Amino acid sequence: MWSIVLLVFLSLCAGVAAWFLFLWATRSGQFEDMEGPKYRMLDEDEETGNKKED
Amino acid sequence: MPTCEHCLIAFPSHRAVTATFGGSDKVFCCHACLGVYEMIHTEHLEAFYRKRSKWAPGPVVRLDTDPALFAETVRTIGEDLMEVEVQVGGIRCASCVWLTEKVLEKTHGIREARVNYATHRARIRWVPSTLSLSDILRRIANVGYQPRPLNLTGENQFLEDERRRLLTRLGTALFFSMQLMLYSAALYAGYFYGMPSQFRTLFHLTALVLATPVFFYSGWPFLSGSWRGLKQGSFNMDVLITAGSGSAYLLSIWQLVRGREVYFDTCAMIITLVLLGRYIEFGAKKRSTEAISRLLSLVPGTATRLVAGTDDPSRERSETVPVESVRVGDVLDLRPGNRIPVDGCVTWGTSEVDESMLTGESRPVVKTVGNDVFAGTVNRFGAFRFRVTAVGRNTALSRIVSAVQEAQSRRAPIQKLADRITGYFVPLIVLIALFTFTGWWISGRPAPEALMAAISVMVIACPCALGLATPLAILVGTGRAADSGIILRGGDTVEEMARSAMVVFDKTGTLTTGRPKLVSATGLGMTCEEALRVAGSLEQNSEHPYGEALYQAAEGLDLLPVEDFVALPGQGVSGRVAGLPVMVGTEAYLRSQGVDMEPLEGPDAVLPENPAHSRVFLAMNGRLAGFFHLSDEVRPEALPMVARLKSMGLDTMMVTGDAETVARIIAQTLAISEVRAAVSPVGKAEVVRALEGSGKKVLMVGDGINDAPALTEASVGMAVGGANDIALESADAVMLREDLMLVPRVLELTRRTYRVIRQNLFWAFAYNMLAVPLAITGWLHPIMAAGAMALSSLTVVGNSLRLHRH
Numbered sequence: 129m130w131s132i133v134l135l136v137f138l139s140l141c142a143g144v145a146a147w148f149l150f151l152w153a154t155r156s157g158q159f160e161d162m163e164g165p166k167y168r169m170l171d172e173d174e175e176t177g178n179k180k181e182d
Numbered sequence: 183m184p185t186c187e188h189c190l191i192a193f194p195s196h197r198a199v200t201a202t203f204g205g206s207d208k209v210f211c212c213h214a215c216l217g218v219y220e221m222i223h224t225e226h227l228e229a230f231y232r233k234r235s236k237w238a239p240g241p242v243v244r245l246d247t248d249p250a251l252f253a254e255t256v257r258t259i260g261e262d263l264m265e266v267e268v269q270v271g272g273i274r275c276a277s278c279v280w281l282t283e284k285v286l287e288k289t290h291g292i293r294e295a296r297v298n299y300a301t302h303r304a305r306i307r308w309v310p311s312t313l314s315l316s317d318i319l320r321r322i323a324n325v326g327y328q329p330r331p332l333n334l335t336g337e338n339q340f341l342e343d344e345r346r347r348l349l350t351r352l353g354t355a356l357f358f359s360m361q362l363m364l365y366s367a368a369l370y371a372g373y374f375y376g377m378p379s380q381f382r383t384l385f386h387l388t389a390l391v392l393a394t395p396v397f398f399y400s401g402w403p404f405l406s407g408s409w410r411g412l413k414q415g416s417f418n419m420d421v422l423i424t425a426g427s428g429s430a431y432l433l434s435i436w437q438l439v440r441g442r443e444v445y446f447d448t449c450a451m452i453i454t455l456v457l458l459g460r461y462i463e464f465g466a467k468k469r470s471t472e473a474i475s476r477l478l479s480l481v482p483g484t485a486t487r488l489v490a491g492t493d494d495p496s497r498e499r500s501e502t503v504p505v506e507s508v509r510v511g512d513v514l515d516l517r518p519g520n521r522i523p524v525d526g527c528v529t530w531g532t533s534e535v536d537e538s539m540l541t542g543e544s545r546p547v548v549k550t551v552g553n554d555v556f557a558g559t560v561n562r563f564g565a566f567r568f569r570v571t572a573v574g575r576n577t578a579l580s581r582i583v584s585a586v587q588e589a590q591s592r593r594a595p596i597q598k599l600a601d602r603i604t605g606y607f608v609p610l611i612v613l614i615a616l617f618t619f620t621g622w623w624i625s626g627r628p629a630p631e632a633l634m635a636a637i638s639v640m641v642i643a644c645p646c647a648l649g650l651a652t653p654l655a656i657l658v659g660t661g662r663a664a665d666s667g668i669i670l671r672g673g674d675t676v677e678e679m680a681r682s683a684m685v686v687f688d689k690t691g692t693l694t695t696g697r698p699k700l701v702s703a704t705g706l707g708m709t710c711e712e713a714l715r716v717a718g719s720l721e722q723n724s725e726h727p728y729g730e731a732l733y734q735a736a737e738g739l740d741l742l743p744v745e746d747f748v749a750l751p752g753q754g755v756s757g758r759v760a761g762l763p764v765m766v767g768t769e770a771y772l773r774s775q776g777v778d779m780e781p782l783e784g785p786d787a788v789l790p791e792n793p794a795h796s797r798v799f800l801a802m803n804g805r806l807a808g809f810f811h812l813s814d815e816v817r818p819e820a821l822p823m824v825a826r827l828k829s830m831g832l833d834t835m836m837v838t839g840d841a842e843t844v845a846r847i848i849a850q851t852l853a854i855s856e857v858r859a860a861v862s863p864v865g866k867a868e869v870v871r872a873l874e875g876s877g878k879k880v881l882m883v884g885d886g887i888n889d890a891p892a893l894t895e896a897s898v899g900m901a902v903g904g905a906n907d908i909a910l911e912s913a914d915a916v917m918l919r920e921d922l923m924l925v926p927r928v929l930e931l932t933r934r935t936y937r938v939i940r941q942n943l944f945w946a947f948a949y950n951m952l953a954v955p956l957a958i959t960g961w962l963h964p965i966m967a968a969g970a971m972a973l974s975s976l977t978v979v980g981n982s983l984r985l986h987r988h
Binding site: 133150151 | 276280297298346349353354358360364380381385
């Protein structure tokens with residue numbers, strides 16, 4: 129019985145943790161720009177250091 | 183330094199690449215430009231070089247913007263760290279976003295800069311001790327973009343907040359419902375195969391814990407909405423949802439106490455599915471509103487202001503300022519070709535202004551001292567000055583945009599049809615519940631048990647899939663329409679279009695291509711080729727469709743040089759071709775210039791008089807030298823399209839501003855039954871209103887500019903091939919391709935969508951209604967509630983997806 133109670137409790141904790149993650153994502157604007165990120169991957173990465181001079 | 187023929191950039195002469203084209207030497211800065219020039223020539227696209235002189239890019243304006251205007255959006259977010267949100271004007275593509283971000287991020291003192299691709303809004307975090315806000319704004323301006331405060335750009339902050347709130351509620355509902363369903367599945371299994379009672383109680387309690395936030399937090403809009411509805415005495419959908427999920431919640435708590443089966447999953451799923459439907463609908467609405475608010479970006483970011491206190495015109499000074507710092511009472515200077523930044527009243531000068539985006543009238547309006555000019559409209563020919571009368575949100579353009587936004591947020595398509603049904607359904611169910619209660623009461627059962635039976639009727643009757651029935655079908659239907667090339671603005675457009683009984687067409691630009699072609703050329707005292715060559719040369723710079731037709735027809739001939747070109751809208755053009763004075767225009771224009779039209783009236787001048795053709799005359803040296811017949815071609819697909827509409831049982835009509843005879847001929851060719859000719863743009867709207875008044879729903883198809891009033895007046899206005907912001911403003915539907923066959927296709931699609939919506943509503947209710955008798959007799963079980971829920975949702979989703987086929 130207590131193992132079930134513990135498992136139920138743990139699953140609830142995991143669920144609530146995921147919910148908090150979602151709330152954080154909404155608050156911090158992760159869902160605000162659904163278009164931009166797909167273009168961002170095309171941006172040149174500057175950290176590589178050896179920029180080409182044209 | 184020479185300038186490159188292709189890219190117009192100046193470069194050192196020793197790097198020049200030369201080539202010979204059409205007998206003259208051209209200079210290029212590099213071989214790539216030469217290659218492009220060659221390619222353009224071999225494809226006969228030289229018109230590009232001729233035309234581009236008209237849109238020479240303006241200088242990059244670098245301005246100091248007043249940081250005080252941004253004060254509202256600045257926040258302090260930490261120790262020596264601030265954040266500001268700025269609307270960045272001038273962003274066109276992903277590269278602009280990239281450039282703005284990189285420039286800002288490389289600035290010392292800026293921690294983070296992100297530009298939203300969809301809204302063009304930049305969020306910048308910076309360290310105020312190293313960098314001031316005006317430095318940041320100057321950085322943005324230096325790369326050629328205009329930083330502007332949020333509150334002046336009309337971006338609807340309210341909608342964005344609303345979307346975030348809805349998303350949070352939906353996400354919460356989804357997370358908890360998902361968990362809840364796990365325990366419900368265990369309980370269902372326990373129901374069939376048996377389960378120790380202490381586990382059952384544990385799972386029941388867990389279900390209660392999970393359902394509570396869904397009901398109270400996610401379901402809050404429905405709770406408050408039904409309270410408002412009940413206060414007004416109306417049974418809207420919110421009432422039905424609250425009654426269904428609320429009674430399931432209460433019943434379950436009571437059952438939990440008694441140790442019986444619970445219905446928490448029903449309670450949570452009703453709310454989750456309805457929220458999902460609302461979110462889908464909200465997304466579609468927001469997309470269409472964004473197109474509207476983009477209209478505001480037409481307003482230029484800068485204005486030329488005259489510095490006050492200079493009466494002597496020779497010592498006048500003007501300054502370029504950001505449009506936000508223009509105040510009422512300032513005097514602004516405006517050059518030809520520019521958009522007007524704010525509303526005002528002309529104080530000096532005369533010009534023609536294109537106001538089509540505001541009024542729908544495609545002909546330019548003459549503006550002289552004392553006339554009002556409006557923000558966003560385009561100054562065509564002359565320079566003028568005007569005194570500012572309204573800025574920011576008070577301009578006519580801003581008011582139109584906010585009116586459209588308001589109208590859009592007010593009408594919630596899903597509510598309409600579903601609300602009509604729930605209006606009858608809710609009282610019916612309450613009535614059945616009352617009968618159940620009294621039935622049980624009379625048959626001698628205790629009151630709590632009778633009450634339980636009545637509440638379980640409410641639980642089972644509430645259709646879970648109701649919230650999904652309309653938005654899902656509309657989402658799939660409008661998606662299909664967009665695939666085939668038509669953008670539908672909203673759910674009510676689908677309904678109105680499906681029910682329309684008559685299609686009214688505009689002629690020019692809709693049934694015809696709107697681009698006239700030369701049919702015949704006649705020379706008087708010269709060959710017809712010679713006449714065409716002279717007229718075509720003069721019309722090189724004309725923007726009038728007739729002029730372009732003449733120029734295109736003369737393209738193969740060797741054109742002559744033109745000087746002193748003057749265009750008189752509605753009349754004609756004049757200038758000097760190879761040194762001789764030449765005029766091309768209407769008969770009235772040439773007569774008014776003293777040209778003798780006698781040769782046309784003589785017995786030997788045989789005129790091929792086809793009334794559907796328009797005539798343009800040519801005069802050289804003050805004498806009539808020729809005339810041209812031009813015809814606006816009927817689109818090839820117009821005939822089968824009209825036949826198709828007739829076979830669908832729709833009436834057709836043509837309204838046009840053209841003369842009766844011309845209109846009749848075209849209507850006869852196309853077999854359009856009714857014609858209204860010589861109708862003004864406002865008259866068109868009156869025709870539509872009269873038709874609507876007689877009880878017919880009208881679908882108006884027009885080209886979106888001079889038909890704007892009629893498009894707005896009709897139940898559904900559809901704009902042809904003009905998927906621009908102006909067309910979107912007045913039309914409910916916009917064709918992305920110029921293909922008239924899209925009209926019957928979209929009509930069929932909306933009819934099917936509307937049918938699917940009605941079927942969905944039926945199925946959403948049907949399963950639940952089947953279970954109601956069981957609830958009345960007291961035999962309700964969670965398995966039945968879950969079955970009704972799952973079956974109706976699956977039917978609704980499956981039925982909506984059916985629209986994808988064909």
